[in-house]
Amino acid sequence: MQPVLEVSIYTLLRMAFIWQLVSAVIYIVGSLTIAAFLYDNFKSLISIIKAVLEPYFQPHLPKTLVDKFGQWAVVTGATDGIGKEYARELARQGLNLVLISRTKEKLIATTNEIESQYKVKTKWIAVDFTKGLEIYDQIEKELAGIEVGILVNNVGMMYEHPDSLDLVPEKLLWNLLTVNMGSVTMLTRKILPQMIGRRKGAIVNLGSASELQPLPNMTVYAASKKFVTYFTKALELELEEHNIHVQLVMPNFVVTKMNAYADRVMQGGLLFPNAYTFARSAVFTLGKTSETNGFWTHGLQYFFMKMAPLRIRTYVGHQLFKRLRVEALEQKQQKLGLL
Structure with a gap:
């Protein structure tokens, strides 16, 4: 035994x-x-x-953005929403501005408003970012002689409302890809050499918290924002040796025309700041961190979303945007019924 x-x-x-x-x-x-x-x-x-x-x-x-990066900032998509409020906040902090957007009349109105309020120099460039490579040559010529300290790649497009890929117009899809990925790439490429030459500057790329997972019914938009995330993070390391600050901003829902399909978002609130509140908060982080959600409640949302596995995040996103799609279509039918 x-x-x-x-x-x-x-x-x-x-x-x-x-x-x-x-x-x-x-x-x-x-x-x-x-x-x-x-x-x-x-x-x-x-x-x-x-x-x-x-x-x-x-x-x-250096204490101010002007001291850190230079006297001029370029902001795309600068006549509405986050872009306009970014421009206003940068002007408030003493930066001269080059505003780039599509509509000449709105650009003139915005530059006049900012000049009169903040006593800074402004310049506007009217281009349509859905067009070809030639618009970037035009922008480069217009920027000749201007030392760009901060570039804010804000311009972007999304669907009219959440929808499945087969129902989204092909032209809209193509324009969305061209604007959301092409503009951030090509405009950065045009302005980067002068920043590298001065060993000074900041590039701010407006992404989206939607990049955190695939988003059915917002498929191409979310995928384009994932491109912005990877592009920005890779660029950050590329430019580290040149003393150029690269920042990724990933907002959640903000009260702007882009989210007009969602009534609950447009009502605003703690989870849905307006563009002014968001931009003031986001610009505060510029030069301090390379990645931000821009607003504190968006940071909390992003934190808790990341705790869930990718499959669950995707499922929740799918259910949310299915519901938003239904609400948007009902809203559209009601408006048509009033005509």
């Missing part, structure tokens, strides 16, 4: 060792995963706190 007992004790000890080893591996992997998740989500907040406190310990550091 003694050998059998010895074998049993040996087996139990071996099983206990294996269990301890598995437990240790699970603990280490779990700890590393949690640490990586917390770092990924709080690095932006830590960067902002660090940047706010730095001047107290290093008073020689």
Whole structure:
């Protein structure tokens, strides 16, 4: 009986060792995963706190956006929504502006409004970003002699309302891809050499929290914003050695014309800031962090969304935009009924 007992004790000890080893591996992997998740989500907040406190310990550091990046900012999609409020906030902080958008009349009105309120220099360039490569040559010529300190790639398009791919007009899809991905790429390419030459500047790319997962019924829009995310993060490392700050801004729903299909969003509130509130908050982060959701409640939403597995996030997004699609179609029918 003694050998059998010895074998049993040996087996139990071996099983206990294996269990301890598995437990240790699970603990280490779990700890590393949690640490990586917390770092990924709080690095932006830590960067902002660090940047706010730095001047107290290093008073020689540049304090204003003009000091950090230069006197001129270029803002695309600058006559409405987030783009217009970005321009106003940059002007409030003393930057001269080049506003780029499609409609000449709105550009003139916006530049006159900003000049009279903030006493800065302005210039406008009217181009349609759905057109070909030649518009970027035009922009380059118009910017000759202007040292661009900050480029805000804000211009973008999305669907008229959430819809399945087969029902979205082909021309709209093509224009959306051209504007959302082409503009951020080509305009950055045009302006980048002068920033590299001066070893000074900032590039701000307006993405979207919709990049966090595939979004059925908003398929192409969300995919185009994922492009912006990857483009921006790669560019950040490319330009690090040239002392150029690259920032990705990923807002959630903001009260703008782009979201006019969603009545609940357009009502505004804590989760749905207006463009003015969002832009003031987002510009505050410029030069302090390379990635932000722009507004604190959007940051919280993004944090909790990331905790769910990709499949669940995609499912929730699908259900949300299916519902928004139905509401948008009902809203459209009601308007048609009033005509």
